[in-house]
Amino acid sequence: MPESADIAHSEKLKQRLRFYEDLGLAPFYRDRGRLRLSQSPSPASSPGRPSLSIEETPLPKSALQTPAVASPAARAKAFLPLTPLPPSLFEAAYKNQSETLLQIRDDLGECTRCKLHTTRNKIVFGDGSPRAQLVFVGEGPGADEDAQGLPFVGRAGKLLTQMIEAMGLERRDVYICNVVKCRPPGNRQPEGDEVEACSPFLFRQLDSLKPKVIVCLGATAFQTLLQSNRSISHFRGQWLDFRGYKMLPTYHPAYLLRNPAAKADVWKDLQKVMAELGLEVKKTKAK
Numbered sequence: 001m002p003e004s005a006d007i008a009h010s011e012k013l014k015q016r017l018r019f020y021e022d023l024g025l026a027p028f029y030r031d032r033g034r035l036r037l038s039q040s041p042s043p044a045s046s047p048g049r050p051s052l053s054i055e056e057t058p059l060p061k062s063a064l065q066t067p068a069v070a071s072p073a074a075r076a077k078a079f080l081p082l083t084p085l086p087p088s089l090f091e092a093a094y095k096n097q098s099e100t101l102l103q104i105r106d107d108l109g110e111c112t113r114c115k116l117h118t119t120r121n122k123i124v125f126g127d128g129s130p131r132a133q134l135v136f137v138g139e140g141p142g143a144d145e146d147a148q149g150l151p152f153v154g155r156a157g158k159l160l161t162q163m164i165e166a167m168g169l170e171r172r173d174v175y176i177c178n179v180v181k182c183r184p185p186g187n188r189q190p191e192g193d194e195v196e197a198c199s200p201f202l203f204r205q206l207d208s209l210k211p212k213v214i215v216c217l218g219a220t221a222f223q224t225l226l227q228s229n230r231s232i233s234h235f236r237g238q239w240l241d242f243r244g245y246k247m248l249p250t251y252h253p254a255y256l257l258r259n260p261a262a263k264a265d266v267w268k269d270l271q272k273v274m275a276e277l278g279l280e281v282k283k284t285k286a287k
């Protein structure tokens with residue numbers, strides 16, 4: 001390899017390691033033993049584009065056990081439904097599963113279906129590949145997103161980008177959207193009537209994308225898809241079902257900015273997603 005390519009290669013690896021540091025992974029991996037990063041082709045990566053491969057020593061057996069997913073009966077008991085969406089909204093949301101994202105965006109138009117339209121600057125519909133196998137769903141746009149019309153472009157967005165890249169992907173490989181498409185004033189949580197008005201468009205986006213995995217970022221996304229008001233901590237990191245799609249709730253990047261210690265939990269969740277998507281998470285025997 002020419003010397004300049006060597007330097008570029010080394011710089012890329014350094015950047016990757018910085019992503020891991022920013023995700024708070026150093027303590028996690030110190031606990032877990034040897035970590036080796038290598039460049040290798042990945043099923044989900046473009047030809048010629050290197051992806052991240054992780055080799056690690058196995059965790060103790062107890063730590064490797066997948067947390068038990070609550071039985072349907074237990075889940076039904078555990079979920080305290082929010083105000084249910086009117087059936088007509090569900091019917092409208094699911095009437096045409098073959099529509100494209102563009103058609104859905106056209107239908108949304110310059111939406112005035114809820115009061116958030118009065119204070120928004122730009123509608124933030126979603127961004128990424130219409131063929132994405134992985135979809136991240138957040139809560140709603142913040143100030144940066146409202147200004148640019150794109151999801152997750154502020155500080156939390158930069159952290160999400162780093163998380164995606166740490167998985168060996170790029171933002172253009174995935175799709176990112178929110179429960180509500182307009183910024184709630186002062187970055188407050190979206191209110192029930194706003195979620196009710198806007199979430200049918202999210203459901204239609206998901207049905208258009210038909211992703212292999214949906215990652216819910218934070219409580220609002222998780223509670224909207226599962227119609228539950230349970231805390232995300234009950235289900236974080238567990239595989240759940242949303243209308244036949246595999247869904248995994250994890251913490252919102254904005255929460256991670258306030259609580260960096262939770263980054264290691266999120267990384268464990270993302271490793272589950274990587275395994276599900278066939279991205280490389282190699283395990284080697286301890287020496």
Ligand code: SF4
Nearest residue numbers: 111113114117182198
């Ligand atoms: S939040 Fe959704 S429903 Fe409300 S105005 Fe914006 S696009 Fe329309």
